[in-house]
Amino acid sequence: MTGILKFLLASHVLFGLLGVIYSYRVFFGLLREGANYRSLLRKSLWAVVSLVLSWFIGGYYYATYYGKAVRDVIKAGPYPWAHTVFMETKEHIFLIMPFIAVVVTVVLWAQGANLDKNPRLRKELALIAGVNAVLGIIVTLAGALISGAVR
Amino acid sequence: MDQDKKDKIAIAVIIAAIVTVIFIVAVTVGADLYPKLKDGLKNTFAHHWIGKGILAAGLFALVSLFMYLTQKNSRPELEAPFLRTLSTIASLGAIVLFAFFVYEAFFK
Secondary structure, eight states: OOHHHHHHHHHHHHHHHHHHHHHHHHHHHHTSTTOOHHHHHHHHHHHHHHHHHHHHHHHHHIIIIIIIIIHHHHHHSSOTHIIIIIIHHHHHHHHHHHHHHHHHHHHHHHHGGGGGTOHHHHHHHHHHHHHHHHHHHHHHHHHHHHHHHHO | OOHHHHHHHHHHHHHHHHHHHHHHHHHHHHHHHOHHHHHHHHHHHSSHHHHHHHHHHHHHHHHHHHHHHHOSSOOGGGHHHHHHHHHHHHHHHHHHHHHHHHHHHHTO
8 A cells, every 4th residue: 555545544534533523522512502502513514524525535545446455355355244244334324424414514504592492403403413423433443343354 | 694594404405315315325225236227337437436425415415405495484393303304214224234235245
């Protein structure tokens, strides 16, 4: 793997983790009334940016290197199912996450402090932000497992 | 921007996200079950995963716009139930994807 590809892989992981962390912080922030909704909106926007960057970088790495160099190694090794189950699940769950992050951002922008008057909406927004954080954790763990399968 | 427009935009993107998640799961399962679909995505977009991403983004944008333009009156009371639907669909979608790929790895 060239230096650039290593950098891209590390960037993909870093931005993905940032997306998860920001999603989690939005989830946690929405659990209580009187939150700083402007701050949560900023965090949510950073979640979108991070996830989209991770998307593009990971997509480039996947299309130009993983398919040729890594997938075949895993499939020829003792854990061929690691690619089929975990990489395929990870890459397709990851397609879903940015859209959820956009929804959270738009609803925070549209409602802001109105969320204090609407506890049900605030809780549902927290739930979807939490779902995105959990999906992100699953994707991260799957990525770690695939790295182990390569080694 | 007035609150009415903001509520319409919020409803529009929530519905668009629901449709997009369903699309992603359906096209993922479909492409693996029907190789011609996967080949079509690969030939059009250089890689099937890139194709799914581009189509999903396009669908999300189109449905958002359509839902925004076709709402006569905003219904902010629908945001909470639609968000619950999105949470449910996203969770079920992830489970379906995992189960499908387990099936592909061990039972196909």
